[in-house]
Amino acid sequence: MSATSISTTGDASGGAEGSGPVTVVTGVGVTAPNGLGVEDFWAATRAGKSGIGRITRFDPAGYPSRLAGEVPGFVAADHLPGRLLPQTDHMTRLALVAADWALQDAGIGPGDVPDFDMGVVTASSAGGFEFGENELRALWGQGSQYVSAYQSFAWFYAVNTGQISIRNGMRGPSGVLVSDQAGGLDALAQGRRLIRRGSTLIVSGGVDASICSWGWAAQLTTGRLSTGDDPATAYLPFDRSASGHVAGEGGALLILESEDGARRRGAQVYGELAGYAATFDPAPGSGRPPGLARAITTALDDAGVRPEDIDVVFADAAGVPELDRIEAEAITSVFGARQVPVTAPKVLTGRLNSGAAALDVVTALLSLRDGVIPPTTGVRLDPEFDIDLVTAGARPADLRTALVLARGHGGFNSAVVVRRS
């Protein structure tokens, strides 16, 4: 990969991803359809336990897609103060709790780090859709006097970043990335840039949720939602019967720090955010190749590793035959046929929009820690694909370096390399 191609990978500052302090993950917080909290999620994921079922957040009977991954047992009032409830969408409540858990996991309390040395960078795909739906209903059903003043920000893409920042007194550089499912990786990369520029701590990742009738209508327009009614077979990426994906809610937030800073305060370290790249697909009909393989090779270069150093790949796993083929070919082109284990535990949660890739990075870090690759439960690999897909239960393995892939609707490709410290 030439420096020229690296310079087109989406770093607004131009040039390569650059260098600076090694960026590590010191805490994680998870709200996932197959587990509320990282322990529940990881136990379920290792065991291949799914969180997909018929939608309960609204009545899906009149919709072509009726399954989703919903976060179980989440009662916002058990976790958040009363002042926050009238002003937050479901996704923001999940995000605030995930951020609280990530900070606890990292051993960071109020006052430990100066306000201006902490920032927040999250990914978003749709903002607070359910909140907005309720306020639109109030507007058209009762009149403008009935619309909440909090609608002014509760729907907004940046709202999770803003609310996490306010709740935790984080007044340093912050932002939001909107690139659909790729966003979770793009946000972590921006977090790494901020650590390299001198921030002490960045909360980063993504938590998303738009399982409401309006959000569902929007998601259906992609044409990629599975219409199956059996949770066991509705989302089968890389399978000959792949027919779209199941959507879900939730995601993960991670605490990023410099390795030196983390070691100095004696923090636990899950691993290093070692490499990143993002590419954009060419316009349809241009005849030029998809950008995913280039994202992979550029991320490997950025991490300073060779293909044979990657011990496991967490696939984007679109569940759409053409997109599965593009991903399988990209993996094979970089690593060779069946040379690296590939897995997609998101079959257990559904695709979580901007929360998906952040959760995959957490899963990858836990896999490195525990030496186990969680399975892509239920999938029978289409023999057309020359990849070593881990399907038949968790696979023990000595893992040091993992690659996480994510693609967003409309041409986004992102890749992240994480390494055990």
Add this chain to the structure above:
Amino acid sequence: MPAKEFTLDDLKRILLAGAGADESVDLDADISDTDFETLGYESLALLETSSRIEREFGVSLDEGALFDANTPRALIAVVNNHLLALESA
């Protein structure tokens, strides 16, 4: 006082419904002369509160007067003055 008076209990009920309550604040204590800011309500919370008062009591509150009313006692007086003006109109 207007026939349909706006009371401290009305205000507390509407504050709770529209903006919730800060855990460190006891709304049942004597809060009549405590700043809204001290009670944990920022400008957007007061905007939401005034909007709810307007639709429940059928008044249209003057924004300038609202802005100046920074305690429950002052806000209750503003609302009741509007209600009185409405009755005598």
